[in-house]
Amino acid sequence: MSSQDVQRPICIIGLGLIGGSLLRDLAGYNHHVFGYNHSTSAARTAVKQGFDVNDDLPAVLNRAEVEEALIVIAVPMTAVGSVLDAIQEYAPSCSITDVVSVKTPVHQQVCDRGMEGRYVGGHPMAGTSKSGWDHSQTGLFRHAAWGITYDYAADYEARGEKVPRKWIETFTDVVRMTQMVHAEAVPVRVANHDAAVARISHLPHIFAETLATVGDNGGILAQSLAAGSFKDATRVAGTRPNLVRQMCETNAPALVEALDEALELLRGAREKLAAPEPSIAELADAGYRARTRIEARSGARKESVSPVKISSRPVLRLHPGGPKWVAQLRQTESLGGRIEIF
Amino acid sequence: MSSQDVQRPICIIGLGLIGGSLLRDLAGYNHHVFGYNHSTSAARTAVKQGFDVNDDLPAVLNRAEVEEALIVIAVPMTAVGSVLDAIQEYAPSCSITDVVSVKTPVHQQVCDRGMEGRYVGGHPMAGTSKSGWDHSQTGLFRHAAWGITYDYAADYEARGEKVPRKWIETFTDVVRMTQMVHAEAVPVRVANHDAAVARISHLPHIFAETLATVGDNGGILAQSLAAGSFKDATRVAGTRPNLVRQMCETNAPALVEALDEALELLRGAREKLAAPEPSIAELADAGYRARTRIEARSGARKESVSPVKISSRPVLRLHPGGPKWVAQLRQTESLGGRIEIF
Numbered sequence: 001m002s003s004q005d006v007q008r009p010i011c012i013i014g015l016g017l018i019g020g021s022l023l024r025d026l027a028g029y030n031h032h033v034f035g036y037n038h039s040t041s042a043a044r045t046a047v048k049q050g051f052d053v054n055d056d057l058p059a060v061l062n063r064a065e066v067e068e069a070l071i072v073i074a075v076p077m078t079a080v081g082s083v084l085d086a087i088q089e090y091a092p093s094c095s096i097t098d099v100v101s102v103k104t105p106v107h108q109q110v111c112d113r114g115m116e117g118r119y120v121g122g123h124p125m126a127g128t129s130k131s132g133w134d135h136s137q138t139g140l141f142r143h144a145a146w147g148i149t150y151d152y153a154a155d156y157e158a159r160g161e162k163v164p165r166k167w168i169e170t171f172t173d174v175v176r177m178t179q180m181v182h183a184e185a186v187p188v189r190v191a192n193h194d195a196a197v198a199r200i201s202h203l204p205h206i207f208a209e210t211l212a213t214v215g216d217n218g219g220i221l222a223q224s225l226a227a228g229s230f231k232d233a234t235r236v237a238g239t240r241p242n243l244v245r246q247m248c249e250t251n252a253p254a255l256v257e258a259l260d261e262a263l264e265l266l267r268g269a270r271e272k273l274a275a276p277e278p279s280i281a282e283l284a285d286a287g288y289r290a291r292t293r294i295e296a297r298s299g300a301r302k303e304s305v306s307p308v309k310i311s312s313r314p315v316l317r318l319h320p321g322g323p324k325w326v327a328q329l330r331q332t333e334s335l336g337g338r339i340e341i342f
Numbered sequence: 343m344s345s346q347d348v349q350r351p352i353c354i355i356g357l358g359l360i361g362g363s364l365l366r367d368l369a370g371y372n373h374h375v376f377g378y379n380h381s382t383s384a385a386r387t388a389v390k391q392g393f394d395v396n397d398d399l400p401a402v403l404n405r406a407e408v409e410e411a412l413i414v415i416a417v418p419m420t421a422v423g424s425v426l427d428a429i430q431e432y433a434p435s436c437s438i439t440d441v442v443s444v445k446t447p448v449h450q451q452v453c454d455r456g457m458e459g460r461y462v463g464g465h466p467m468a469g470t471s472k473s474g475w476d477h478s479q480t481g482l483f484r485h486a487a488w489g490i491t492y493d494y495a496a497d498y499e500a501r502g503e504k505v506p507r508k509w510i511e512t513f514t515d516v517v518r519m520t521q522m523v524h525a526e527a528v529p530v531r532v533a534n535h536d537a538a539v540a541r542i543s544h545l546p547h548i549f550a551e552t553l554a555t556v557g558d559n560g561g562i563l564a565q566s567l568a569a570g571s572f573k574d575a576t577r578v579a580g581t582r583p584n585l586v587r588q589m590c591e592t593n594a595p596a597l598v599e600a601l602d603e604a605l606e607l608l609r610g611a612r613e614k615l616a617a618p619e620p621s622i623a624e625l626a627d628a629g630y631r632a633r634t635r636i637e638a639r640s641g642a643r644k645e646s647v648s649p650v651k652i653s654s655r656p657v658l659r660l661h662p663g664g665p666k667w668v669a670q671l672r673q674t675e676s677l678g679g680r681i682e683i684f
Contacts, residue, residue, distance in 0.1 A: 125569040196564035200557050204575040207549050209629025210607045215542050216632035222538035224678025225487050227467040232574045233546040237633035241626035252620035265552045270601050278594035284583035287551025290558035291579035336566025
């Protein structure tokens with residue numbers, strides 16, 4: 001264990017695609033990690049594969065409390081409340097993070113229970129259209145952005161008060177955990193996170209479902225003619241509907257805003273296409289410029305000729321709790337930057 | 343040259359991504375193929391690379407007439423009319439096909455000039471977001487659907503008349519040409535083609551432009567958080583705007599219909615998301631079912647364990663001009679099937 005690693009065990013509650021992949025990476029790193037899966041058969045499979053996994057939630061949380069572990073909540077949104085209740089009961093002093101894809105409702109449930117002093121929200125921007133322990137894999141988080149929330153610290157700063165030590169330690173360990181799995185920690189406040197993912201993750205799901213449906217309505221001839229671009233565009237429609245529902249429905253306000261913006265563009269394009277001289281010049285130009293900017297910004301991550309992958313995200317080396325550190329987080333957030341802790 | 347190959351030279355007018363890739367494949371097959379490019383420098387580049395290419399359109403068409411070549415029109419839609427005029431003048435008896443992505447306006451221009459007796463429309467469902475000779479490549483059409491129109495024959499059949507020999511020969515050679523580049527010939531009438539590609543090609547372009555714009559509006563933080571799924575979903579927005587415009591604007595009536603269908607789904611999802619109990623159950627379920635069907639139908643093409651790629655499109659072995667052959671084309675079209683000619 002290096003001095004830059006998390007200096008306590010990590011306990012993962014929920015071993016689906018994300019929780020399972022995190023467990024695999026941390027175990028591969030030889031970090032002390034254990035976990036809970038509600039599925040007895042999946043837990044058995046993981047044990048047979050040599051992982052320290054159990055299907056008894058109170059026992060796992062008791063152990064987390066005794067070993068002073070950092071708890072990672074990796075269950076679907078609908079189960080977060082009951083897991084928080086169990087943590088209150090069995091692991092009342094443990095630090096907590098989560099990997100749920102929408103941050104407002106998790107943050108709300110944490111605040112409802114007065115647990116915000118030991119909670120730092122997280123969201124790894126990684127995944128596949130598959131789910132469950134059987135699809136978990138090593139290396140899933142490499143180079144991925146991992147959003148880390150800091151509203152609690154921002155509130156203290158706004159009041160001119162010092163952020164409590166316990167929260168700073170939790171924040172530090174969450175960032176260090178993401179570093180151990182080679183992700184890039186992007187500081188982001190809850191509302192900004194949810195507004196951003198509505199645009200770049202949830203709206204694409206809505207679009208993919210819509211495209212798949214309209215394509216399918218074209219019948220077997222349309223599908224026979226469909227090429228790779230159609231399959232790419234509808235790929236995420238292959239995600240289990242209940243996962244899509246959880247993401248989109250729990251982020252409804254931000255998603256409605258992004259969707260309204262999209263609907264306005266589409267209605268405008270529709271009117272111009274239905275005109276006597278059809279034109280989509282405006283949308284085609286705007287989309288091309290936007291795509292070119294997106295490509296340029298992510299270029300260094302994907303297409304660098306350097307043998308070492310270089311991140312295009314500006315980096316801030318942070319000393320949590322140091323002078324103006326919360327202001328530095330704000331600045332990094334505004335640049336879409338990442339933080340490193342040494 | 344095998345007896346199943348085209349038994350005459352092929353002359354390609356326009357050597358961009360599609361025309362250039364076709365020239366490369368046919369030349370690689372040792373077929374007699376030559377072409378025209380309006381760009382003198384691109385034509386010179388092709389000549390240096392050993393291809394039989396010229397930038398003098400009358401000369402190239404004269405040669406096609408003398409050698410009784412099959413002419414492939416591979417220019418943008420806006421240039422089709424002037425190429426047809428030049429063919430009328432310099433190659434008045436040659437058979438003609440094209441590779442333009444929308445069939446109604448090409449068909450109309452052909453009919454306006456009374457050239458339909460020697461024209462068979464085509465559209466290879468292959469491409470990349472790049473364009474021009476420099477991006478043309480071998481193997482682009484392998485396993486791709488290549489729509490081939492037969493409205494002329496269907497009209498003769500509807501009148502109870504025999505399809506003229508010249509047209510049958512043209513049709514046969516166009517199908518054979520697609521076989522030579524390992525594409526799969528899918529018979530399709532003009533209106534059905536345009537309705538299908540509106541759904542599976544042009545609407546995805548509109549959606550990608552819209553998503554890229556809405557994502558870009560989220561600023562640098564949203565883009566920093568964007569993962570692979572967003573880049574996949576916006577990939578085709580990287581296509582040159584004038585190419586997107588030509589496809590979408592020349593297929594405006596069919597595209598408006600597909601877009602209206604999509605807008606209705608999106609508006610419905612928006613209302614249900616904005617409700618007190620947000621739900622996108624309906625869209626998520628429909629999209630998932632649609633995507634699963636799409637995947638199942640293309641499964642054998644992409645994920646077959648067989649070392650020989652097997653097409654999932656049903657195949658009809660056709661004898662053009664034989665008994666009920668036009669009825670067989672109709673039936674194959676209704677199944678999204680492919681035809682082979684021996």
